[in-house]
Amino acid sequence: MTVPSDPPATTAKRPNRLLKNWMAKLASLPMILTALVVFAGGTAWTVTYSFTGSRMLPRTNWVGFDQYERLWNTDRWIISIKNLGIYGVCSMVLTLVIGFTLAACLDRKIRFESAFRSIFLYPFALSFVVTGLVWQWILNPDFGLQSIVRGWGWESFTFNPLNDPNTVIYGLLIAGLWQGTGLIMCIMLAGLRGIDEDIWKAARVDGIGTVKTYVMVIIPMMRPVFITALVLIASSIIKLYDLVVAQTGGGPGLSSEVPAKYVIEYMFRAQNLGQGFAASTMMLCSVVIILIPWAYLEFGGKKRG
Amino acid sequence: MSKTLKSLLVGTALTAASAATAIELEVTHWWTSGGEAAAVAEFADAWNATGNTWVDGAIAGSGSTARPIIISRIIGGDPMAATQLNHGRQAQELIEAGLLLDLTDVAEAGGWADIVNPSSLLDACTLDGKIYCVPVNIHSAQWIWLSHAAYENAGLEIPADWNEFVASAGDLEAAGTLPLAMGQQGWQQNIAFGAITIAVAGLDAWKAVNIDKDADVARGAEYTAAWEAIANARELARASNVQDWNQATNMVITGQAGAQIMGDWAQGEFAVAEQVEGEDYSCLPGLGLNPVLDTGGDAFYFPVNDDPEITGAQKELAALLISPEVQVSFNLAKGSLPVRGDIDMSSANGCMQKGLGILADGGVLPSADIAFSQDSMLQIEDLMAQFWSGDMSAADAQASYAQLIEDAD
Amino acid sequence: MADISTNSAAGPRGPKPKKTFSRGNIFLYGTLIVVSMYYLLPLYVMIVTSLKGMPEIRMGNVFGPPMEITFEPWVKAWSEACTGINCDGLSRGFGNSVRILIPSILLSIAIASINGYALSNWKFKGSETFFTILIIGAFIPYQTMLYPIVIMLREIGLMGSIWGLVLVHTVFGMPILTLLFRNYFTSIPEELFKAARVDGAGFWQIYFQIMLPMALPIFVVAIILQVTGIWNDFLFGVIYTKPATYPMTVQLNNIVNSVQGVKEYNVNMAATLLTGLVPLIIYFASGKLFVRGIAAGAVKG
Secondary structure, eight states, rough: OOSSOOOOGGGGGTTHHHHTTHHHHHHHHHHHHHHIIIIIIHHHHHHHHTTTTOOOOOOOOBBTTTHHHHHHHHHHHHHEEEEEEEEHHHHHHHHHHHHHHHHHHTTTTOHHHHHHHHHHHHGGSHHHHHHHHHHHTOOOOOHHHHHHHHTOOOOOOOOOOGGOTTTTHHHHHHHHHHHHHEEEEHHHHHHHSSOHHHHHHHHTTOOHHHHOOOOOOHHHHHHHHHHHHHHHHHHHHTOHHHHHHHHHHTTTTTTTTHHHHHHIIIIIOOOOOHHHHHHHHHEEEEEEEHHHHHHHHHSSSSSOO | HHHHHHHHHHHHHHTTTSOOOEEEEEEEEOOSHHHHHHHHHHHHHHHHHHEEEEEEOOOOHHHHHHHHHHHHHHTTTOOOOOOESSSSSSHHHHHHHBOOOOOOHHHHHHHHHHHHSSSSSHHEETTTTOOOOOEEBOOOOOEEEEEEEHHHHTTTTOSSSSSHHHHHHHHHTTTTTTTEEEOOOOOOOOOHHHHHHHTTHHHHHHHHHHOOOHHHHHHHHHHHHHHHHHHHHHHHHHTOOOHHHHHHHHHHHSSSSSEEEEOOTHHHHHHHOOOOOOOTEEEEEEEGOOOOEEEOOEEEOOOOOSOOHHHHHHHHHHHHHHHHHHHHHHHHTTTTOEEEEEEEETTOOOHHHHHHHHTTTTTTEEHHHHOOHHHHHHHHHHHHHHHSSSSOOHHHHHHHHHHHHHOOO | OGGGGGGGGGSOOSOOOOOOOHHHHHHHHHHHHHHHHHHHHHHHHHHHHTTHHHHHHHHHOOSSSSSSSHHHHHIIIIIIBBBBBBBBTTHHHHHHHHHHHHHHHHHHHHHHHHHHHHHSSSTTHHHHHHHHHHHHTTSSOOOGGGHHHHHHHHHHHHHSHHHHHHHHHHHHHHHHHHHHHHHHHHHSSSSHHHHHTTTOHHHHHHIIIIHHHHHHHHHHHHHHHHHHHHHHHOOHHHHHHHHGGHHHHHHHHHHHHBBBBBBBOOOOOHHHHHHHHHHHHHHHTHHHHHHHHHHIIIOOO
């Protein structure tokens, strides 16, 4: 999950590495095949067919960049990108903040730590279909939170995010955070446990406050943990689909559409593979643009010792 | 029947040791709501009664969920024995790739060309003179369903057409009833759009746009009037916050809403709720103004299988699905119209009788499935979703719509 | 044994809170309890709803406790709810899910652990490149890979069999699991590996005799992640198998997404809880091991 800065010694010279490692290479064959055939091959296939006018079945009737031109002229795609942007930024920031804060709370030698931890983590065990359904229901104005608060006598209370085009994305966020923060909290907690106790002692001796110690000392030390968390959060954000389908179906109107849903609906409902592939190629491009430089820094090239 | 026997005997001979059991055919479909499931059960019972076995592969969630599954299975070389697909242009590429079974001999033996009415249904199954699917029902989308409970509650007369409904909407609202129930999904809003267009813009304009793809008509005055009517309908449905079509139908059933524009499949929901046409609800085909219906519907396709025994059974099933008794029992359960004009549907209720009457008078239109590719359909539905849920002006929507018609295929 | 590399996860490291009832402490517990309510609310709603009858649900108030407890929805979800014409609820999928889950977990974890081991101890030319491709693979929406995988499965003749599905789960579980195992094995002191090499131990000997016995915590993490992912999978299960082997989630989807007149929320919730039971039990049972394993796999390196 992480991206450890460096496994320093493993690359140590071994004589005749190319010859001697044949068993390792053989054992890595499944990984090599998966990487090359499934991921690289499948991606190349997708990109190739995004330049065709394929409809229901993949065909090689080339149309150049037509699919991309249409894509960027489609309102729904633009709305989807904006939504993913809002959701992505909010989700990234809030997941990290909430995850870290909860972990820090749990790390303060409290009672019932494992009970709290289980409570924060259990939503991760449920599928998005479930999450979407339950939250759809809790947020339902007629018998969910809104009606309860009104029942208490606050008649004008309005909390109906899922039926308001302007706020529906935050309704998704409430459910997404509920499901995803637990795992990040666990990772943060594990990271905090890896911090040497002497750091705290030193901070106390120097009279640095608790909050300040976290911000100034602890967080910078947890860089690999944060990177692991970022990878996990980012990959789940970009794949955001099931939750939307289960919770809002993209509605009201198009106001909670996301790119993955565009891809899937144009591939399978519109039976326009070319258009779907063009959209997924755009998604992939954005991932690659972000990931490649980072991957190069993390595990490519020569590392710092 | 002798064919059945023969195929059974052949089966026995081939699988000498194993018992001469029934042939299992796996059938994929997305009929999972109350009325739909009851209708499928009619097929399954009829098939099981022949001594064979129906293996049900229901997938809930309609098109986007079921279709990738169906297509993957077919191109993956391990297909189901039969599958539901809307007829129209959806299966053309699969046929061209040689993946679907040619049913021409079954169709000729059964004289489908003479019995299928309207004949356009069979045309939709035909490619290069060969027949590849069995149409099983006719669904039309141009219906409005009215709740008697809602109107009685408001002390109003039941409207006889769309204009009267619009006129009554204010009083309904005053009585605390939502005038128009509308599921917030593009395809439902598109159905409402189509029905209102036929009623307001008239048949000629509708045909010019939907069949001839004439973008100028879509920009013209008739369509301007239609879009204004739709903008008005949007306000009548403003407070409707359900998603699924049958949840919206349920609002009509329970009297929470005055009406819903939905296809004739809504009838199955009324039937499951044990409501009686004319007493608990009313239906107006063509919104009571233009008595025409489109003729969409469902069809079954049979992926090619290299086991001759299965192929035989597939053809047998194909013949069974269109046989008179099965057509009657299936369509009564589903609330759809039968594909053959030569059977006795006198046990059908009032709504279906209205539909049958329109069919007999030839008031048929091609369905959107046939008129547009799925791709164009989804783009139009996206526009509808955007329009109905927001504040897009009728003029803007009309311009976007006309552009889509111009690009449509 | 397992503690060799996880001793750092032994206990809380934060500053010691002062007194039991200090203001800070009240604030701390207060925050945790309020946040816990947000996390528990949906579970509470699910349980309460699943015990109510439909008439009571229609009266509104999702949060009220059931006035009359009924287990009818649970029975219905498990053995009576209809999908199409089969009215035997979730029960028909449970066995299938187990049959899919176990080989998928075994195969995917076996392969990923070997990958991680090879990547950390037996690097070869290009190994990091393959690994980078895998990680990028973690970001691809699965749906875009459906057709290429259909074609691949067809070519190797596994389309429609449970083994095809197992293979698919193995492939899509590989990026994250490989990352976990790679980080874990990297954190094991190099000296152990070198000493074994000096003694003449080979690739598999070191793997089975040294690495594997030390890897328990990370196996726990891998199992938890895979159980969650595979058990909750709907898309692959429905596409790469056939009705006789559909997993439980297919029935769940059918129950939840097909409305028979009124949405039967109580049955939906019961079905949901029943489906989620397996991963939930594993989570609650594994408890501390999970954090420990993550500490070892995610953080070090």
